[in-house]
Amino acid sequence: MFKKFTSEEISAQNQVKASVQRKIRQSISEEYPDLEPILDELLPKKSPLIVAKCQNHINLVVVNNVPLFFNVRDGPYMPTLRLLHQYPSIMKMLRVDRGAIKFVLAGANIMCPGLTSAGGALDEEVPAEAPVAIMAEGKQHALAIGYTKMSAKDIKSINKGIGVDNMHYLNDGLWKTLHLD
């Protein structure tokens, strides 16, 4: 999704109205309750909240020029990997085996067998259409943010095809965009 993303493809950056800002805060705190205690620091009420509109209906939530969250159309907000690395426990995690790492880092979606093999791991609680952190065998930090196409239980039982869409991964365009000017 952000494979070739650069700040040039942002079509508009707008400071959002207070009511919209509240809505964004609320949906983020509902999706990631563990972030609630620091939401005032992350998204200070007094700093302007910018929503940057990008291609393919992607929106970035930007504070002080730093992208913190993104979503597609009006889908759930997902943290950037840099933010997730700071607060790794806010998202449910799925783990791919070592063999899958290079494919994920090339932007490929996550295939079920990479999650169900010996090196993978599934949190059975994860439903379909949920944002998840993609971890990797032998690694401590997330390498991608995913959006599940099927539930963890189905990933296990069906064990075929794409289980999780790869939304954002290390070294993609969003990773490289530390600041928006």
Added chain:
Amino acid sequence: MAAKPIPQQVLYCPVCSLPAEYCEYGPDFEKCKPWLIKNAPELYPELAKEAADKTAEQLEGLEVSSASKSQGSTSDSKPEEVKKLPGGKVKKKEKPEVVVEKVVRNKRKCVTIIKGLDMFGVKLSDASKKLGKKFASGASVVKGPTEKEQIDVQGDIMYDIVEFITETWTNVPESAIYFMEEGRKVPATA
């Protein structure tokens, strides 16, 4: 209400920008290596070895070694020492051995590395499968620093590994199994 989460510090590589543990998958691992050797030796213990001694005889055997997080720098073992080490076995060069080593990859996770099973005619992919099954863990065949293939098993399995090897591959004698401990190779049969 939930406690206020404390932001974690992640060690990012200034060369490729990725978390240091992912440099090996980055655009140019070679360029990251000098920085990694200095700043993240515990993540890539094999790099220090590689740099310290490119001509080192590859340890031809199964080594099991253990390193703890506080001893990140122990991996720069001197191959000389290793060769002379225990039991006065001087002819190790020709002798097939299995060397098992435990490496702490980051704070809590560790990996047990097994080298040399192939010297006993064991197919590493099969061995990896068996190890993964036996220890209910991720096991994979990876290229080691000396271009030889080794098996990495997630977790600390040092405890049971010798018994498992000798029972599974009966042509591997216990006496040919070594542990790497703090950079030194010691016989598993102590």
